[in-house]
Amino acid sequence: MRLGIDVGGTNTDAVVVNDEGKLFSWAKHLTTVDIISGIHTAASEALSEANIQPENITGVFLGTTHVVNALFHPRQLAKTALVRIVKRPSAIKPGLQWPDHLKKYIKKIYQLRSNNHYTGSKNNIDIPVVEQLKDIIADIENEGIQSICIVGSFSPLYESEEVEVQQKIREYFPYIPITMSHEIGSTGFLERENASLLNAILSSVIREAMVSIAELFKQLRLECPYWLTQNDGSLMEIKDAMNYPILTIGSGVTNSLRGAAILSKLQCCIVVDVGGSTIDIGRIINGHPEASVGPSTILNIPVNVRMPRIESLPYGGGSLISMKDGAIDIEDTIASDIEHDGMAWGGECWTLTDSFLKVFPESFNDEKISMNELEQLSAVDCRKVISRVSKEMKDCIARLQLKNEELPVVLVGGGSPLLAEQVFGKYEKIYHPAGYPICNALGACFAPLSAEIDKVFWLNNKTKQEEVAKAKNSIIEELRLKGATKESIRLISVEEFPFDYLKGDVLRIRIKGLGEIK
Incomplete structure (x- = not known):
């Protein structure tokens, strides 16, 4: 028996399945700020409903958007020092193309002289890299640095310089997380530096979460192995996740893609995952999520970390809607608070979900919904919202379609009922499988x-x-x-x-x- 858990921006889902994929139970609860209490509630309910004793669970599989959400909404990010190992001091400032709310976490920049050339030769007079660290080590302590990132310009050829610096710093700061760029990325200096810096900045977020999750599983008497899913849809051990949090950033989407393929029994398809914060669209090829080719981006920051090939729309069912001078404005999401603040639930906030329910009141079933508050919305304005969202989604799908064939489209995610008939009714190959609300947790189980x-x-x-x-x-x-x-x-x-x-x-x-x- 397997326990799958997916922590999304809106809901935390848990499923209990066997090795053949038979679903025994599932639970869905709103994601909590600390994520841990939400996981506890969902997992406990799924285990209880399945009437499964904890000792019968042979593995726990966890996917989470906790890390990527920390980048969008900074929380627990680490003050980071960058140590560059270069032939000569670089005038290129780190954090190019970074948003200001993340760039401020690059607190100090140090530059050490490399003794290597890209041709394989060395300097005639070596100045050991570790000998250049004396002043830097004192400064790191004075500045209250919480994480360190080491980037050698030639580390794809010579990783030894990064390792030497890491070992020396570790002698003085045994508990500070240290990221070495040769373990994160390959060629491409700026992309590798970006990826390594993001990994270092995220180190505190993932470590605190993993320690709490490990303690939670002990409380639930789950003594089996447990894994996190990573960007490419595969599994990684907890200790690896703590060292390389950037590799978990795309895990939520890839879990959804894999779960959609399992539910639809399709080896090749396009998946549309409608969540509370985003609408993510990707492709399954030969049963696996398709990876991006070449450099990828995170928050428009170029990195050389392999990511799933995804077309993402920056809004979902909980996104706030307003009209300004007759134009539609889609703003921040209230995904986790939609049942309190959304108009269909008696609140005062106009959301994307409210727009669909105004025009298609039968599209979404929830006993808590009341249509009374929606009377104040203009049906014409709501149709404008639906038209814009529909066009952008269909444009994304068209970019992912293969030239020589039309792949079927699988709709999943908690908000997918809003779209199934209303937006995609004319498509011939549309699948909206049973189990669509929990496909992420199911996908994690079979990574x-x-x-x-x-x-x-x-x-x-x-x-x-x-x-x-x-x-x-x-x-x-x-x-x-x-x-x-x-x-x-x-x-x-x-x-x-x-x-x-x-x-x-x-x-x-x-x-x-x-x-x-x-």
Whole structure:
């Protein structure tokens, strides 16, 4: 038996299923500010309804938007020091293209001189990097730094400099989280630095949440292994999530995509997930969420972290609506408070959900809804809102459709009933499966284990084939150690990128493997 939990911006869902995917119970509750009490309520109710004893649960699978929400609405972010290891001091300021509310967490910038050249040669006179740290260490303590990010300009080729700096700093600050860029991203200095800085800034958010979740599972007497889902829809251990929170940012969406594929039994489709804060649209190819190709962005910040290929609309069922000079304005969401403040529930806030209910009152069933307050809304204005949202969603779907065929569309998420007939009625291949409100938690239960290498190698006296074979074997061994069954392990991508402009044989190897848990 498996317990799946998804913590969204509006609701926290929990499901109990067996290994074959049979659903025994599910629960849905509003997400709480601390997220922990919401998880406790949903998980307890799902276990009680299924009449399952905690010792019969063999794994807990958790997906959460807690980390990405901390970026949108800063909370518990860490004051971070950036340590650059460069050939010469860089005039490029970190945090380019960052929103101001995040940039302010980059508190200090230090620059150390690298002894390496990209050609493989070294300086004639070495100044050990660790010897340059003396003044920096004293300053870090005086500034009250809470997290440290180390970025070497040549770390895809020489990770040793970052490791040396990390070890030296760790001697003085054993408890401060330290991010090394070679563990986060590969080539592309600014993208790698952005991703590493975001990871460092998020370190406090994820650590506090994971400690609380571990304590919660003990209270629920769940003594089984538990995992978080990450950006590519695969599983990661809690300790890895604490070190690499940026890898969990896209987990909520990928859980939804996988859950939609399971519910619809489709191997290839487009998924529209209608939530309280956002509407996310992605594609399932051969049963797996499609990953983005090339650099991706987080809050429009370029990063080189693999993310799901998603078209997101920055509004959902709880988004506030207003009219200004006849134009529609869609503002911040009240997703978690919609049952208190939304007009359909007797509140005073005009939301996206209210607009649909005004025009299509039978589209959404909730015994708490009263249509009386909606009488003050203009049906014409509400139709304008629906028209705009419909057009933008259909434009996203069109960008994701394959040229040679029309993929079916699967609607999921708590707000999907608002759209099923009203917006997509004319589409021939529309699926709105039973279980649509809890597809995220269901998708988390069947996420695979993954392992990935994205690294630059000096071949020296080795052949390309030898280095690739060695990398493949390391992926297989990593999956086996994580708990994947031998027969389920498969390499889903093997990519090689030669560097023609470097002297000597240099090769970037990127390999990804998946496996199912025992």
